Amino acid sequence: MKKKRIYIAYTGGTIGMKKSAQGYIPAEGYLTQTVQNSAEFNRDEMPYFDIHEYSPLIDSSDMSPAHWQLIADDIKTKYQDYDGFVVLHGTDTMAYTASALSFMFENLTKPVIVTGSQIPLSQLRSDGQVNLLNAMFLAANYPIAEVSLFFNNQLFRGNRATKVHSDGFNAFGSPNFDPLALSGINIELINGSLSPFIESELEVSEITPQPISVLYLYPGINTEIVRSMLNDPVKALIIMSFGVGNAPQTPSLLAELEAASKRGVVIINLTQCLKGSVNMGGYATGNALLNVGVISGYDMTLEACLTKLHYLFSKQLEVETIRHLMQDNLRGELER
């Protein structure tokens, strides 16, 4: 069988960092040289690969929608020349980028796997080699045509993954959707299916920064705070609510939400709980939100919800269409 070719878009993150007086910082050229010169990455069983090192390399806390666009456009340019794509990325906002890419790509017929590490390759006990090696191997030999995130021997659907551990190797989870694949002694497919080879033209949607507020509810929250989060130019508010989608029934707070919804702000209800879905029919406290025009985000992650809003608002659709599509399953990001 013909050896596969993998394109590695290296955007930054801990994986290629080195120590400095201020803490870890991205180190130009270090990762690229280390991987190119490593016997392990050049074994016969491994695919051919090219690494494109972005300039500047960034800590993923500095990622923005403009970077999502850069990565998506980069992959589009190389799409016909490679069999699969790996995006090397910092872990802090990795789930946002994976979610954003999942919405931006239409007709994806090749795997795009986002990965990184918790300890730099330059340090002892790094998880970088295992993560990158597996991501490349999976992209070449287990092509699942979607945007996924590989970490700690698990391949997750990108728009279902979320960072759950700040300093463990098991940094990511996918609380509402079992992994696409597990990498143990054998590679085991769980929710992923291997894609038949189809020649197709990749479409990339443009994404532009959107003014979106995220409101994390807590007992005693006052209406002033909520009002300030709904001020112009805010186009959408994501409410991180209690339990199955409940909020305090304070009349002034509900009135603010209703007024905002009536003037076209898209208000979405997500749960603060890591696992499970929103059901605004469960309690009167949730039903009150439904009655003032709040829509359900079901079991979406915050990352999926926020990037989906960016994607839909960038298309300049009618607000009603956006409300409708936010509740539809577009890329496997939610289950109703």
Ligand SMILES: NC(=O)C[C@H](N)C(=O)O
């Ligand atoms: N582990 C990491 O990659 C964290 C780093 N701050 C980043 O997100 O770029």
